[in-house]
Amino acid sequence: MAKGVSVPYSHVDCSLRALAGQAEGFGHFTVGGHHGAIYHVTTLSDDGPGSLRFGCRKKEPLWIVFEVSGTIELRSHLSVSSYKTIDGRGQRIKLTGMGLRLKECEHVIICNLEFEGGRGHDVDAIQIKPNSKHIWIDRCSLKDYADGLIDITKESTNVTISRCHFSNHDKTILIGGDASNCGDRCMRVTIHHCFFDGTRQRHPRVRFAKVHLYNNYTRDWGIYAVCASVESQIYSQCNIYEAGQKKVAFKYLTEKAADKEEECTGCIISEGDLFLDGTKSGLLEPAATSSPFHPNEYYQIWTVVPATNELKHVLQHCTGWQDVPRPPGL
Numbered sequence: 660m661a662k663g664v665s666v667p668y669s670h671v672d673c674s675l676r677a678l679a680g681q682a683e684g685f686g687h688f689t690v691g692g693h694h695g696a697i698y699h700v701t702t703l704s705d706d707g708p709g710s711l712r713f714g715c716r717k718k719e720p721l722w723i724v725f726e727v728s729g730t731i732e733l734r735s736h737l738s739v740s741s742y743k744t745i746d747g748r749g750q751r752i753k754l755t756g757m758g759l760r761l762k763e764c765e766h767v768i769i770c771n772l773e774f775e776g777g778r779g780h781d782v783d784a785i786q787i788k789p790n791s792k793h794i795w796i797d798r799c800s801l802k803d804y805a806d807g808l809i810d811i812t813k814e815s816t817n818v819t820i821s822r823c824h825f826s827n828h829d830k831t832i833l834i835g836g837d838a839s840n841c842g843d844r845c846m847r848v849t850i851h852h853c854f855f856d857g858t859r860q861r862h863p864r865v866r867f868a869k870v871h872l873y874n875n876y877t878r879d880w881g882i883y884a885v886c887a888s889v890e891s892q893i894y895s896q897c898n899i900y901e902a903g904q905k906k907v908a909f910k911y912l913t914e915k916a917a918d919k920e921e922e923c924t925g926c927i928i929s930e931g932d933l934f935l936d937g938t939k940s941g942l943l944e945p946a947a948t949s950s951p952f953h954p955n956e957y958y959q960i961w962t963v964v965p966a967t968n969e970l971k972h973v974l975q976h977c978t979g980w981q982d983v984p985r986p987p988g989l
Contacts, residue, residue: 664969666852666874666977667962668797668822675988676722678744678768682795683961684849684871684954686819689795691744691768695720697989700752703729715739724985725750733757733777736786739767747771749985758784758804761815766793773980777804788836789813796820800979802827807861811848811868812836819849824979826856829881835866838889838914843867847957850875854978855884857903865891865925866914871954872898873963876974879903883910883941887925890916892952897931897966899974900938907941908934926951933966 671677679693698721701709711731714723720742733756739745741764753773761767774784782805787794792815801808801823808825810833811818825831832850835843846868852875855862859881863870869892877884878901885908887893900908909929913922926945934940945951954961964970 664964664967664973665962666822666973672748672983672986675724675746675986677986678746678770678797682797682819683821684819684851684958685817685847686793686795686849687958688817689768689793689819690742690766691795692720692722692742693744695722695742697721698723700725701727703727703731705732705734711745712737715743715745722746724748725752728752730755736760736782738762740764742766744768745770745772746985747980748983751980751982754784757782758786761785761787761791761794763790765791767791768795768797769799771798771980771983772800774799774801774808775803779805781806783807783810785809787811787815787818789815791815792817794818796823798822798979798981800824800826804828806830807833809833810836811846812843813840814842814845816846816848818847819851820853821851822978823853824856825853825858825862827858829859831855831858831861832863833861834863834868834870835888835891838866839917841867841916841918844890851961852974852978854974855880861886864888865893867891867916869952870894872896873961874898874966874970874974876971877901877908880905884908885927886910886912887927888912889914889923889925891925892949893925893927894952894954895927895929895932896954897933897963899933899935899966899971900940901935901971902938906937907939909941911943931966
């Protein structure tokens with residue numbers, strides 16, 4: 660790690676359940692399966708006793724760990740029920756074929772997994788909808804899915820995405836799927852210490868929601884880095900934007916909310932961001948009628964450092980799946 664640059668969560672690998680309740684940002688109350696038994700995944704099969712799917716469908720809280728490494732070929736969306744931690748530390752697990760679906764659930768932690776090669780209509784690596792809340796996605800590697808890598812829509816909220824590596828993909832993160840769904844005004848998402856590695860767009864694209872981005876590194880996008888649309892509020896803090904051929908980082912789109920007469924765009928506030936290699940921010944002044952949020956209206960503490968080349972180096976090496984042992988614990 661570069662001298663002088665700190666990243667959060669250095670303490671969560673000291674014991675198995677130390678992850679619970681430790682997310683920064685909007686997902687900070689997420690406990691996952693903290694109060695449940697340990698469920699051991701002992702097979703790479705799509706279903707059946709000892710499989711990941713078998714554990715995720717159980718209704719009681721569970722802390723799910725893996726006794727095997729390898730690829731799980733999902734034949735259908737894998738639905739995750741409430742109060743689950745899917746903890747990939749200590750093994751190398753790749754999910755492919757389909758993805759995880761978090762539908763009307765709460766308190767789910769997804770940690771240290773790989774997602775690659777999902778195919779089919781509406782197949783995202785992680786799909787969070789509808790009405791899900793208290794979700795934390797940490798230290799995952801995601802690439803090459805048919806649709807999105809992470810979609811958060813239909814009034815799902817209180818989500819944190821941290822220390823993830825996104826690559827080889829087009830539509831990366833969508834927050835708010837449709838201008839007709841005005842209920843998405845409740846949505847709040849934090850994305851921090853992530854590496855968007857040449858992905859084409861949506862880092863993220865936002866409708867309606869309040870989104871806090873900090874200490875992320877986005878490089879060589881194909882269309883834009885961050886997009887604000889109808890009524891969205893994005894607070895971009897100490898991120899690194901390094902363009903390739905497309906030089907403008909921030910994009911604005913106008914859409915009409917279903918309960919409004921006029922089209923409108925979103926708002927982006929940029930504080931301490933670093934724009935490298937000729938990158939142009941594309942930043943627009945907020946409309947006089949808008950009132951951009953500040954993260955400290957919702958939480959008081961988060962780990963943010965200045966956007967520097969040191970931070971860039973750290974994020975290139977410390978995001979995504981990591982070869983770390985499973986911590987001790989029951």
